[in-house]
Amino acid sequence: RTQASAGQGALLAGALWVLMPCGLLYSALALASLGNGPAQGAMVMLAFAAGSGAALLLAPWLWSRLRRATAPLGERWSARAAGVVLLLLAADALWMDLGQQIARWCGVGAP
Template sequence: MSGISLFPVFLVGLFGSVHCAGMCGGIVSAFSITARPFPVAVVTQGAGTRVASYNAGRIASYMLAGALAGGLAGGARVLGGVQQLQAGGYLLANLMLVALGLYLMDAWRGLAHVEALGNGLWNRIRPLAQRLQPLDGAGKMLGLGALWGWLPCGMVYSALVTAMFSGSALSGAAVMLAFGLGTLPMLMAIGLAGARLRAMMQRRAVRIGAGVVVLGFGLLGVARAMGGVHGGWLDLLCLPGATA
């Protein structure tokens, strides 16, 4: 996949990261000097290194999930011969963006039911985080991020649908890397600035604004999937389809 085709995935991660402020923001803001009250041993020196290590682990888990999703879809050559599956997957990916936009706006919480599907896996993974305490080194933060990357999250699942129909394990990993990098500015900022920025990002006006943008991406993609609009500049705003 090209950088241009991955740019919309990056934008989804960027605007959707207001949701990350609520899901992951609590633990990330604990790495900040301004967020001292936290029920684990977190030292105040080297907050930037700890935040970067945590996010590196988190994005690595996203990439692994994307590779698995892309591989399970059958690979680029198999998908290239099944046009209906490609079209259906592209439509589903954009419908997930519509659901995500409504979720961010708190207009429809249907995506919460999708999140619940990951609870079984998360209940098995979460206890492993206790073995990393105290969080007193970059290596432990990397491990924590790798575990936290499997936290049930409707936004991540919406990106995984795109990864699944991207055509291959490599393309699926690339999709989730672009998505993870989109979420990075928000979580890095929260990790360094603390709970005050997290609270600001959770304001209703901010969530509605971000939700409208993501909803717009999804609606454009749905219109394109249905043949209502065509490529050109829309390639910068619509999710990529499978590659041959």
């Protein structure tokens, strides 16, 4: 495959990806349907679109800056950093669950 045909394939995949809704969109639609009327539901969807649009515009820019900033460190550094972030998130999840189990055991909080 040539580089041009690979780029066209990526463009086609990206165009088709737009047609596939995500779980976050379904959550926003459910929230919008709980509104007091069409105007309030439209405002919820407008807020969702504004937040999503901003994230989609800023993410590539932030990614390119991060890649330039970490280029001297090499790919091994980024893999290790990703591992540390994953470890911290897993530890946080376990800590939160442990706190809930202790609260249930002690009878603190809602049943």
